[in-house]
Amino acid sequence: xxxxxxAQTEISVVEKEDVxxxxxxxxxxxTYYLFWYKQPPSGELVFLIRRNSFDEQNEISGRYSWNFxxxxxxxxxxxxxxxxxxxxxxxxxxxxxxxxxxKLTFGKGTxxxxxx
Amino acid sequence: SAVIxxxxxxxxxxxxxxxxxxxxxxxxxxxxxxxxxQPGQSLTLIATANQGSEATYESGFVIDKFPISRPNLTFSxxxxxxxxxxxxxxxxxxxxxxxxxxxxxxxxxxxxxx
Numbered sequence: 001x002x003x004x005x006x007a008q009t010e011i012s013v014v015e016k017e018d019v020x021x022x023x024x025x026x027x028x029x030x031t032y033y034l035f036w037y038k039q040p041p042s043g044e045l046v047f048l049i050r051r052n053s054f055d056e057q058n059e060i061s062g063r064y065s066w067n068f069x070x071x072x073x074x075x076x077x078x079x080x081x082x083x084x085x086x087x088x089x090x091x092x093x094x095x096x097x098x099x100x101x102x103k104l105t106f107g108k109g110t111x112x113x114x115x116x
Numbered sequence: 117s118a119v120i121x122x123x124x125x126x127x128x129x130x131x132x133x134x135x136x137x138x139x140x141x142x143x144x145x146x147x148x149x150x151x152x153x154q155p156g157q158s159l160t161l162i163a164t165a166n167q168g169s170e171a172t173y174e175s176g177f178v179i180d181k182f183p184i185s186r187p188n189l190t191f192s193x194x195x196x197x198x199x200x201x202x203x204x205x206x207x208x209x210x211x212x213x214x215x216x217x218x219x220x221x222x223x224x225x226x227x228x229x230x
Binding site: 033035037043044045047050091095102103104106107108109 | 157159160206219220221223224
């Protein structure tokens with residue numbers, strides 16, 4: 001069975017602070033995919049990144065960076081110099097590859113509030 | 117990324133009634149998925165909408181409560197039947213991109229049942 005744990009239910013920071021959102025996953029498969037999505041108050045789900053299990057390189061995109069560590073089954077997300085517009089719920093998700101299995105297992109989400 | 121639209125964007129319904137949610141994609145896709153997000157909760161997969169065959173439902177979801185249609189490769193509907201306040205949720209459809217295991221989501225339908 002697959003499982004995604006986001007232990008931080010809510011995080012509150014002041015603008016310009018750096019913040020890291022944690023994600024720990026469980027799967028028995030050797031090939032899998034990890035995702036981060038952002039859900040702003042409007043409700044839509046915005047795709048941020050996908051990482052496959054064979055690529056442990058960290059990725060940076062502007063103020064966003066992701067740290068994938070298979071040894072600890074973690075895929076953490078850092079926002080540098082946070083802004084008010086970053087306020088949203090962030091979901092980490094997992095899917096397995098192979099066949100036609102595109103189903104996503106989501107964590108419970110972390111509500112990030114960035115205060116001015 | 118695929119452009120995905122949903123109708124209605126939101127609705128308020130009475131207990132015991134049914135609501136059909138539409139999902140339209142701007143390109144042909146083999147599979148479409150329907151998710152539910154209850155208030156303050158994460159997303160849970162309801163079913164996979166297969167073109168030309170019956171939908172595949174996840175544990176805890178049944179066809180009588182959530183009938184799904186998939187008449188072609190760009191369109192699907194999800195009906196929430198005999199609604200109760202517990203059905204108040206955001207319902208989202210999603211489609212995979214050509215690259216497997218990458219999914220994009222529609223804007224969601226925010227349903228409130230009184």
